[in-house]
Amino acid sequence: MRFSEMFIPTLRETPADTEAISHKLMLRAGYVRQLAAGLYIFLPLGWRVLNRINAILKEEMEAIGAQEISMPVLHPAEIWQETGRWDAIGDEMFRLKDRTGRDMCLGMTHEEIMTWLASREIRSYRNLPQIWYQIQTKLRDEARPKSGVLRTREFIMKDSYSFDVDDKGLDRSYQLHADAYQRIFKRCGLRFFQVESDPGMMGGATAHEFMAPSPAGEDEVALCDRCGYAANVELARSTVQRTEDRDWVFDEIHTPGKRTVAEVSEFLGLSHAYFIKSLLLISISGPVLALIRGDQELHEKKTERIIGHFRTAHRDEVRETLGVEAGYIGPMNQKIRIIADTCLKYGVYVSGANKEDYHVKGIRPGIHFNAEWHDIHVAKDSDGCLICGNPIRVERVIEIGNIFKLGTKYSMPLRAFYLDENGEENPIVMGSYGIGPARIAAAAIEQNNDKDGIIWPESIAPFDVMILPLNMKDEQTAMAAEDLYKALSACHIDVLIDDRDERAGVKFKDADLIGIPYQLIIGEKNLKQGLVEIKTRKTTETEKIRIDGALDKINEKLCYTLKS
RNA sequence: CGGGGCGUAGCGCAGCUUGGUAGCGCGCCUGCUUUGGGAGCAGGAUGCCGGAGGUUCAAGUCCUCUCGCCCCGACCA
Numbered sequence: 187m188r189f190s191e192m193f194i195p196t197l198r199e200t201p202a203d204t205e206a207i208s209h210k211l212m213l214r215a216g217y218v219r220q221l222a223a224g225l226y227i228f229l230p231l232g233w234r235v236l237n238r239i240n241a242i243l244k245e246e247m248e249a250i251g252a253q254e255i256s257m258p259v260l261h262p263a264e265i266w267q268e269t270g271r272w273d274a275i276g277d278e279m280f281r282l283k284d285r286t287g288r289d290m291c292l293g294m295t296h297e298e299i300m301t302w303l304a305s306r307e308i309r310s311y312r313n314l315p316q317i318w319y320q321i322q323t324k325l326r327d328e329a330r331p332k333s334g335v336l337r338t339r340e341f342i343m344k345d346s347y348s349f350d351v352d353d354k355g356l357d358r359s360y361q362l363h364a365d366a367y368q369r370i371f372k373r374c375g376l377r378f379f380q381v382e383s384d385p386g387m388m389g390g391a392t393a394h395e396f397m398a399p400s401p402a403g404e405d406e407v408a409l410c411d412r413c414g415y416a417a418n419v420e421l422a423r424s425t426v427q428r429t430e431d432r433d434w435v436f437d438e439i440h441t442p443g444k445r446t447v448a449e450v451s452e453f454l455g456l457s458h459a460y461f462i463k464s465l466l467l468i469s470i471s472g473p474v475l476a477l478i479r480g481d482q483e484l485h486e487k488k489t490e491r492i493i494g495h496f497r498t499a500h501r502d503e504v505r506e507t508l509g510v511e512a513g514y515i516g517p518m519n520q521k522i523r524i525i526a527d528t529c530l531k532y533g534v535y536v537s538g539a540n541k542e543d544y545h546v547k548g549i550r551p552g553i554h555f556n557a558e559w560h561d562i563h564v565a566k567d568s569d570g571c572l573i574c575g576n577p578i579r580v581e582r583v584i585e586i587g588n589i590f591k592l593g594t595k596y597s598m599p600l601r602a603f604y605l606d607e608n609g610e611e612n613p614i615v616m617g618s619y620g621i622g623p624a625r626i627a628a629a630a631i632e633q634n635n636d637k638d639g640i641i642w643p644e645s646i647a648p649f650d651v652m653i654l655p656l657n658m659k660d661e662q663t664a665m666a667a668e669d670l671y672k673a674l675s676a677c678h679i680d681v682l683i684d685d686r687d688e689r690a691g692v693k694f695k696d697a698d699l700i701g702i703p704y705q706l707i708i709g710e711k712n713l714k715q716g717l718v719e720i721k722t723r724k725t726t727e728t729e730k731i732r733i734d735g736a737l738d739k740i741n742e743k744l745c746y747t748l749k750s
Numbered sequence: 751c752g753g754g755g756c757g758u759a760g761c762g763c764a765g766c767u768u769g770g771u772a773g774c775g776c777g778c779c780u781g782c783u784u785u786g787g788g789a790g791c792a793g794g795a796u797g798c799c800g801g802a803g804g805u806u807c808a809a810g811u812c813c814u815c816u817c818g819c820c821c822c823g824a825c826c827a
Contacts, residue, residue, distance in 0.1 A: 198777075205821070274827075326827095329751075329826070688785095691787040691788050692788050
C-alpha cells in the first residue's frame, strides 16, 4: 500500500482524555477513532491488525476441528427467558422491541443461541462432539467503558462452543481449547498467564482466564513462580506470614480517639499484623461479624460465598447491634455469627474492647473468642502460596481470553438432548470459550512500545515492512523505492511505502509511531553507493545493506522470527 | 449508579476569579527557500465558546437545567 493513498491520520499531540498507553498510541498512530463512549471506529491500519489476529484465531480454531458459523446479533427474548438470563442480567443487556412489540435484545454472548441451534439439530450421540465458533460483534451496555478498546460497549469476539456427550468429552474439548489458546497468544507475541478463574454466573465448575500482564489491566492475578499456581485474585487463596508470639496478658488499654488500625498501631507502636479488624456486615440472614488481620483486606466475593449477599453496616447499625461505636469493636462476647480469616486461628492480638476509647491487648483465639474459620482475605504480594509456601506475587493483567465448562446449564433449560447408544435421552454437555481480538491488539501495544510509538509483534503488525524514501523529489530514490516495493510485494510481503512528499523527519516519526517491525530507509547518499538501511523497530538498530540484497535480508528476518 | 474533573478552531490549550471587539501553539491553504529525526520566511482560511433557559444595556465569562466525554469506585454472565 502507498502511504499517500492510505488513510492514516497520525497525530502529533497526544489526545486529551486518554490514560492507557494503548489508547493514546492507537489514536495517535491512526489506528482507531472514538465515535462515542465505548464505541470505536477501526481505521485501515487498525482493521488490518484485527484481521491478522482473526486469521490466527481461525487457523488455530480450525486446527482443533472447530467450524466457523455466523449467528445473528439480534435475538428474540424468549430464548433468554428460558435460561433465566433475561431477568438475571440487568442494564448491561441492550433491549428493544420490534415493530410488532416483540421483546428483543442485542447479543452480549451466544450461549443461548448456540444451544438453541444444537437443541433443534442434534439428535444422536453420532452427531457429537461438535465445536462451533464465530467471530462476531457483541453488545454490552457497560456501566463504564474505559481504556480505549479495552472495555467497550460494542466489540468483536471470537466465541466458540463445544458440545459433547459427557463430562469426559467436555474435558477433552476444554483441553483442546486451552492448548489452542496457548498457541494463539504465543503466536500473537504476548506475555500471558493461564489462571484459575471464577465461573461466576456462567455456571459450571471450572473456568480459566488468559491474562496478559499490563498496568492498564482491570484484573489482578496471584502467581507462584515455584509451583506454577496461578489464579485470579477474585478467588486466589494464600497463606500469610505468622506473627511472632508475644507473652501479652489480656489487658484493656486506654486508646482515646484512636479508631482505625493505622491510628491504634501507631499509638501502640505495633505493626498492623497484630490487630484484628472487626467488620460488621449486614447479610440477608442478619448481621455477621467478619474478622480479618489488621494488615489484610476483606475479600468480598469469598465472603459472599459463605454468608450470601451482604453490605457493610452503617455507623448507627453498629451501635444498635453491638452497643459500641465503630472503631472499638472486638470479637469477645459477641452474640452474632462470627466468621474469621483462618490466619487468626493462631497468635495473640489487639482489637477493640467493645467499649469506647478502649482496646484490648492479648486476645487469644479459642480462649477469648471463637469463630467459623474461612479464607476471607484478599491475596496480596508476598503472601505465601497455599500449595508450596513460596511467596506469591500479584500482577495487574488484561483479560484476553476465557474458557468455561458450562456442563448442562444451558442444554437443560433449552432442551438440547441427544439419544445415547441405549436410546436414552441425555443433555448435551457444553463448554464456552472467548477471545477478544481488540484486547489482544491493545495488550500487544501495552507490552510492546517505547517513547516513539508502537512496536508490533511481526505476526499481528498491519504491515511487515515499511519503505522510507527520504526524498521523493530525488528521482533515483523514488525509483529505487518503487522497485523495492514491487519486488517485496511480489514475494507476498505486506509493504507500506511512504511515498508522501514529506521531510525525512516526518517520515521517521510516523514510521516509529505506527510501529511496523522493519523499515527500509532509502537515502540519497547511501543510494549512490548502492546501499539502503534496514532498521529493526524493536531494537532501533540500523544496518547498511546492498540494495540488491534487501529482499533476501527482509525475507530472512521475517522467516527467522516465524521459526523462533 | 455514587464521587471527582473537563467541554472554546481539525488537535493541544489560554481566556471565566473581576461581564465589554474570541486568542496562542501545532495542523490546514498559497508562494519562495529547505530536504537524514515532526523545517524557515511571508501571506491566508477556520469558531452556534456542548445545548436550553435565565440575569444584564451587554454573557465564553454570572445563575438554573440539560447533554456529552474522561478518571476513581460499584458493576462486568
